[in-house]
Amino acid sequence: MTKTYGFDTLQIHAGARPDPATGARQTPIYQTTAYVFRDADHAAALFNLQEVGYIYSRLTNPTVAVLQERIATLEGGVGAVCCSSGHAAQIMALFPLMGPGRNVVASTRAYGGTLTQFSQTIKRFGWEAKFVDFDDLAAVEAAIDDNTRAVFCETIANPGGYVTDLDAIAAIADRAGLPLIVDNTSATPWLCRPIEHGATLVVHSATKYLTGNGTVTGGAVIDSGNFDWSASDKFPSLSQPEPAYHGLKFHETFGALAFTFHGIAVGLRDLGMTLNPQAAHYTLMGIETLSLRMERHVANARKLAEWLEADPRVEAVTYAGLPSSPYHDRAQKICPKGAGALFTVALKGGYESCVKLVDSLEIFSHVANLGDARSLIIHPASTTHRQLTEKQQVAAGAAPNVVRLSIGIEDADDLIADLDQALATATA
Structure with a gap:
């Protein structure tokens, strides 16, 4: 073709x-x-x-x-x-x-x-x-x-x-x-x-x-x-x-x-x-449904990132689709349809809060993967990036107080509710 x-x-x-x-x-x-x-x-x-x-x-x-x-x-x-x-x-x-x-x-x-x-x-x-x-x-x-x-x-x-x-x-x-x-x-x-x-x-x-x-x-x-x-x-x-x-x-x-x-x-x-x-x-x-899925991935990621950024239990959100992101303008040029569905969240409670968050979620799956139709979460410092020094982890965007989210195509409000209850446990 x-x-x-x-x-x-x-x-x-x-x-x-x-x-x-x-x-x-x-x-x-x-x-x-x-x-x-x-x-x-x-x-x-x-x-x-x-x-x-x-x-x-x-x-x-x-x-x-x-x-x-x-x-x-x-x-x-x-x-x-x-x-x-x-x-x-x-x-x-x-x-x-x-x-x-x-x-x-x-x-x-x-x-x-x-x-x-x-x-x-x-x-x-x-x-x-x-x-x-x-x-x-x-x-x-x-x-x-x-x-x-x-x-x-x-x-x-x-x-x-x-x-x-x-x-x-x-x-x-x-x-x-x-x-x-x-x-x-x-x-x-x-x-x-x-x-x-x-x-x-x-x-x-x-x-x-x-x-x-x-x-x-x-x-x-x-x-x-x-x-x-x-x-x-x-x-x-x-x-x-x-x-x-x-x-x-x-x-x-x-x-x-x-x-x-x-x-x-x-x-x-x-x-x-x-x-x-x-x-x-x-x-x-x-691949036959790639564009349909990516459109929903991006829409959900934007909605969740905005909610997380406004949450007082959260220290920072790295999503480039947020106007506050230093990569926002670049994302408009490189990825004009959206900044993807992958980002990290830094919790004010540090390493321990991240572990509790991961263990308290119900819809999000704790797996070493991304890009699934399901929403996924992982704590890189204790898993995918654990072989690195803390300095290397920070340089890679995987500091000890950071979790990585891969936002799926579920109902965005359900995902927000899941994060809300898990954050409550993690920062109690």
């Missing part, structure tokens, strides 16, 4: 056709490991990347392919690679860019798991992350050095709901000749399309809003197709001969789709972070 269709149409139809074998209208779950080749020449052409098709479901699968095309279309990219989780997507995005001794400049305002992955796990590959406050543009620029290979941030940062100035960060990355990778999980393409703000790659935890019902884990890397991987010698995986494919040069051969083809032909082949077809099917069904 072309991009002349509206978002609501594309979220249902992009990438999908009636099944040619049966006429089935919903995308079938192709629960198969392998695919029969027409003949020996056909098999050789597939393995040489001379023909696009299906070889083995670690690499490609018809159900997953529909999801890849749909997400790429909604984000305004040329292609996408789906994988097993949002964390897998981050490694998949960095894999063709990095190497021993190379670094990524990343925002301090990020999901606790991302901070741990970047500060600890990627060291095992010989990679490094340099964490910077992305509101300090001069500091971001200063952190980039000759070994930097990417810049990474979130559109709406988890847990605080802070909005990143994507245009300004993209300009810095562009001047340095580097790709900007943006995690768009909390915003979704309905609220923001980072590629339109200069992002090179977009990553998602499809586990969250894209699926929207807490049933699967999945991830995606979307390729803008706009980056010149051959402009310098910084990205040899994409610009130089690939020994495993007889010296094929991905950028020279595949042009705008170089990153996407590398992600499948090398990334999924060797890392094996495959999304299973049943999870892809669930995510496709979730």
Whole structure:
């Protein structure tokens, strides 16, 4: 489908056709490991990347392919690679860019798991992350050095709901000749399309809003197709001969789709972070109602944030949709349809009050997830961000007196009543 269709149409139809074998209208779950080749020449052409098709479901699968095309279309990219989780997507995005001794400049305002992955796990590959406050543009620029290979941030940062100035960060990355990778999980393409703000790659935890019902884990890397991987010698995986494919040069051969083809032909082949077809099917069904759900998510979040901000038991609310937020004006530019449904609340009672609040809620679920149709809550300092020092927790927006709310699509008045009774217990 072309991009002349509206978002609501594309979220249902992009990438999908009636099944040619049966006429089935919903995308079938192709629960198969392998695919029969027409003949020996056909098999050789597939393995040489001379023909696009299906070889083995670690690499490609018809159900997953529909999801890849749909997400790429909604984000305004040329292609996408789906994988097993949002964390897998981050490694998949960095894999063709990095190497021993190379670094990524990343925002301090990020999901606790991302901070741990970047500060600890990627060291095992010989990679490094340099964490910077992305509101300090001069500091971001200063952190980039000759070994930097990417810049990474979130559109709406988890847990605080802070909005990143994507245009300004993209300009810095562009001047340095580097790709900007943006995690768009909390915003979704309905609220923001980072590629339109200069992002090179977009990553998602499809586990969250894209699926929207807490049933699967999945991830995606979307390729803008706009980056010149051959402009310098910084990205040899994409610009130089690939020994495993007889010296094929991905950028020279595949042009705008170089990153996407590398992600499948090398990334999924060797890392094996495959999304299973049943999870892809669930995510496709979730995306069909994405805009409807996000509209309710945002409306509920705004109503609850306003109520919480006025409550004397609350010290602060970080929702960028509030006029009092320092990110309010930026949110109007980056996410004009709304500032998402994720934010934090600081309680005057501190750490202990947060624990009591979490334990006293009835509708809100205490889980390590976000983006569900259900309203969710967590105390990051004792869970998702507990591996960090208190200083790091504060920098990430997850101080000990803070809880993170992911506002669902229930009746907003019921959610307010639930918070009211729980706050009464927590601050008694």
